[in-house]
Amino acid sequence: MSIWDWYYVWEALPFLYRGAVITVQATLIGFAIALVLGLIFALIRQSNNRIVNNAMAETVEFIRSTPLLLQIFFVYFVGPQFGIVIPAWVAGIGVLGIHYAAYCSEVYRAGIEAVDGGQWEASIALNLSRARTWRVIILPQAIPPIVPGLGNYFIGMFKDTPILAAIAILEMLQQAKNFGAENYRYIEAITMAGFFYLVFSLIASVIVQAVSYWLNRRYHLQ
Amino acid sequence: MSEFALGFSVAALTKGVLITILITLGASLVAIVFGLVVGLLRVSPRRPVRWFGVAYIEFFRGTSMLVQLYWWFFVLPIFGITMSPWTVAIVGVGMNVSGYGAELVRAAIQGVERGQYEASIALNFPRLTMMRRIILPQAIRAMLPAWGNLLIELLKGTSLIFFITITELTTAAKLAADATGNYLLFFAIALFGYYFIARLMITPLVRWLERRLGRAYSREALA
Amino acid sequence: MSEPMVRFENVTKRYGSLTVLDELNLDIERNEKVSIIGPSGSGKTTVLRMLMTLEKINDGVIWVEGEPMTHEQKNGSMVPASDRHLRRVRGKIGMVFQHFNLFPHMTALQNCIEAPVSVLGLGKQEAEQRAAELLDMVGLADKKGHFPIQLSGGQKQRVAIARALAMRPKVMLFDEVTSALDPELVGEVLNVIRQLGAEHDLTMLMVTHQMGFAKEFSDRVCFFYGGKIAEQGSPDQLFNDPQEERTRQFLSAVLEAG
Numbered sequence: 001m002s003i004w005d006w007y008y009v010w011e012a013l014p015f016l017y018r019g020a021v022i023t024v025q026a027t028l029i030g031f032a033i034a035l036v037l038g039l040i041f042a043l044i045r046q047s048n049n050r051i052v053n054n055a056m057a058e059t060v061e062f063i064r065s066t067p068l069l070l071q072i073f074f075v076y077f078v079g080p081q082f083g084i085v086i087p088a089w090v091a092g093i094g095v096l097g098i099h100y101a102a103y104c105s106e107v108y109r110a111g112i113e114a115v116d117g118g119q120w121e122a123s124i125a126l127n128l129s130r131a132r133t134w135r136v137i138i139l140p141q142a143i144p145p146i147v148p149g150l151g152n153y154f155i156g157m158f159k160d161t162p163i164l165a166a167i168a169i170l171e172m173l174q175q176a177k178n179f180g181a182e183n184y185r186y187i188e189a190i191t192m193a194g195f196f197y198l199v200f201s202l203i204a205s206v207i208v209q210a211v212s213y214w215l216n217r218r219y220h221l222q
Numbered sequence: 223m224s225e226f227a228l229g230f231s232v233a234a235l236t237k238g239v240l241i242t243i244l245i246t247l248g249a250s251l252v253a254i255v256f257g258l259v260v261g262l263l264r265v266s267p268r269r270p271v272r273w274f275g276v277a278y279i280e281f282f283r284g285t286s287m288l289v290q291l292y293w294w295f296f297v298l299p300i301f302g303i304t305m306s307p308w309t310v311a312i313v314g315v316g317m318n319v320s321g322y323g324a325e326l327v328r329a330a331i332q333g334v335e336r337g338q339y340e341a342s343i344a345l346n347f348p349r350l351t352m353m354r355r356i357i358l359p360q361a362i363r364a365m366l367p368a369w370g371n372l373l374i375e376l377l378k379g380t381s382l383i384f385f386i387t388i389t390e391l392t393t394a395a396k397l398a399a400d401a402t403g404n405y406l407l408f409f410a411i412a413l414f415g416y417y418f419i420a421r422l423m424i425t426p427l428v429r430w431l432e433r434r435l436g437r438a439y440s441r442e443a444l445a
Numbered sequence: 446m447s448e449p450m451v452r453f454e455n456v457t458k459r460y461g462s463l464t465v466l467d468e469l470n471l472d473i474e475r476n477e478k479v480s481i482i483g484p485s486g487s488g489k490t491t492v493l494r495m496l497m498t499l500e501k502i503n504d505g506v507i508w509v510e511g512e513p514m515t516h517e518q519k520n521g522s523m524v525p526a527s528d529r530h531l532r533r534v535r536g537k538i539g540m541v542f543q544h545f546n547l548f549p550h551m552t553a554l555q556n557c558i559e560a561p562v563s564v565l566g567l568g569k570q571e572a573e574q575r576a577a578e579l580l581d582m583v584g585l586a587d588k589k590g591h592f593p594i595q596l597s598g599g600q601k602q603r604v605a606i607a608r609a610l611a612m613r614p615k616v617m618l619f620d621e622v623t624s625a626l627d628p629e630l631v632g633e634v635l636n637v638i639r640q641l642g643a644e645h646d647l648t649m650l651m652v653t654h655q656m657g658f659a660k661e662f663s664d665r666v667c668f669f670y671g672g673k674i675a676e677q678g679s680p681d682q683l684f685n686d687p688q689e690e691r692t693r694q695f696l697s698a699v700l701e702a703g
Contacts, residue, residue, distance in 0.1 A: 190297055191297065
């Protein structure tokens with residue numbers, strides 16, 4: 001028996017493909033949630049109300065200090081205890097999104113705080129409403145520079161999707177592992193899964209750079 | 223909830239916490255040592271050495287931690303290397319995090335002001351002495367806060383050991399919850415367990431180190 | 446002993462297509478004090494940085510005490526210097542920087558003993574004693590245990606001078622050492638340099654914007670323009686009777702600015 005057998009590579013491909021579709025879907029939906037929710041978290045943190053501000057900060061801190069796996073368990077299993085059944089998909093991707101929203105909110109916050117204070121003063125002097133100041137003055141300046149930071153979490157989330165296997169979502173790595181268990185051959189399937197994560201990370205970082213470049217030009221920040 | 227189940231669960235959780243702390247300590251040691259060494263290789267003046275550093279960092283950061291754990295656990299035995307789950311946990315989690323750590327080390331070393339390198343050349347330091355006495359002490363101080371965050375990521379990463387059969391905190395909570403049916407209680411306890419390890423052990427330790435190493439940089443501390 | 450302390454022979458330095466120094470020829474005699482003046486971008490700082498081996502040169506040879514620094518003899522031909530050769534010749538040269546570059550994690554005294562101990566191999570006690578003497582000389586005997594953040598700019602620069610002297614260089618390079626200082630602190634640093642020139646056998650090469658000091662202190666002043674020495678001579682001649690139009694323009698602009 002050779003160490004690396006191409007036969008198993010071809011055999012494993014359909015499994016991996018099915019898993020990869022789930023993995024990519026979970027990442028895209030999860031990250032969309034993280035982007036929107038993260039921004040909301042960040043805006044709440046800018047509140048002038050000390051209590052709201054601190055509560056948000058503590059919540060973000062808590063989410064960031066506890067494992068994603070345990071958070072997924074919490075949401076998926078605690079609901080049924082009280083008669084609320086949440087589908088694995090919703091629980092898994094929802095928690096993925098919330099977990100990374102906490103990280104993204106810190107990135108947004110850094111971007112918002114980096115905008116020159118004079119921009120707020122100028123907006124007040126021009127009598128712009130608060131909402132409009134956020135939308136057309138502050139955020140267009142705050143977000144383009146932080147795209148690389150957000151992009152890192154996009155890639156990070158992708159690499160965290162295997163955790164979904166714990167609540168029986170058959171993403172790519174679980175498919176690879178199942179294939180390995182069925183055939184008593186782990187090396188090809190798991191190595192290929194690892195390879196795919198690496199390739200995706202590299203491609204994603206190129207895309208993130210392109211988006212960053214485009215946004216910065218679009219808003220003339222470079 | 224029966225008393226037996228409760229007693230069993232409390233014992234399991236306590237053991238889970240201890241195992242999580244032990245693996246976190248062991249993996250941190252691996253991550254710090256490998257991160258420091260590879261970070262230094264990454265800034266070596268020799269190109270092949272530097273490339274090795276790049277490959278190491280990209281490999282461990284680019285492939286998922288769980289993939290790496292499976293690799294250690296399921297694939298390596300094919301080559302006749304069988305490691306105990308404990309070894310896999312400590313080495314697997316530690317090596318994965320060391321990729322991120324090496325990148326922190328690289329960034330901190332390259333972030334030391336150019337003038338420090340120039341003064342070292344002007345004073346004729348050999349490269350190793352310059353690194354050891356001048357550059358690293360400054361770089362280490364600069365990278366400490368980032369290491370604090372990274373070690374919390376490491377702590378969270380140890381929960382993935384769930385998948386390779388060690389009953390650490392997450393697994394213990396799951397077992398206790400399954401046994402008693404009280405998911406809210408045990409998962410909440412476990413969540414706070416992690417939170418306290420992160421905020422009452424890791425963060426204060428790193429802050430203390432920051433203060434110690436940062437003494438020379440603060441007028442107030444010197445006064 | 447007629448050979449110069451330092452000789453630049455047809456030295457050229459380019460950054461990409463930009464030529465910063467164009468076939469520089471310059472001899473500096475033993476114990477000579479030479480000031481380099483000129484507009485920014487004229488290549489004057491590059492002269493010091495090349496001599497300190499902080500910049501590689503593209504062409505030509507730099508000699509120190511009759512020995513090639515940038516090159517070494519190997520099988521009868523000149524090849525670019527190895528690291529070992531560089532380190533040996535570099536020991537003759539010390540440098541003080543515009544932005545001090547003190548080691549922030551070390552006290553003034555530690556700054557001055559680190560290199561003597563780990564590079565020259567001096568015993569700790571001997572190094573400490575010598576460092577203390579030097580700090581005393583620059584007027585900072587009472588600041589030995591202070592960290593850089595606790596010192597004023599002028600004090601930092603004086604520690605930097607002591608640190609460079611602790612390596613017993615034969616040539617001292619001063620790169621705009623007062624440019625980063627508040628005006629009222631310039632004097633204390635210049636006084637130390639003045640004293641150094643009077644009491645020690647040192648070849649000194651300084652890039653400076655302090656025309657008054659250059660005039661009073663130097664044996665020779667070189668005016669750099671566009672990567673070349675446009676004019677050089679005694680301070681008296683260069684400042685009072687410049688021959689070149691560019692020198693006159695530069696001097697009148699500088700003097701007007703005050």
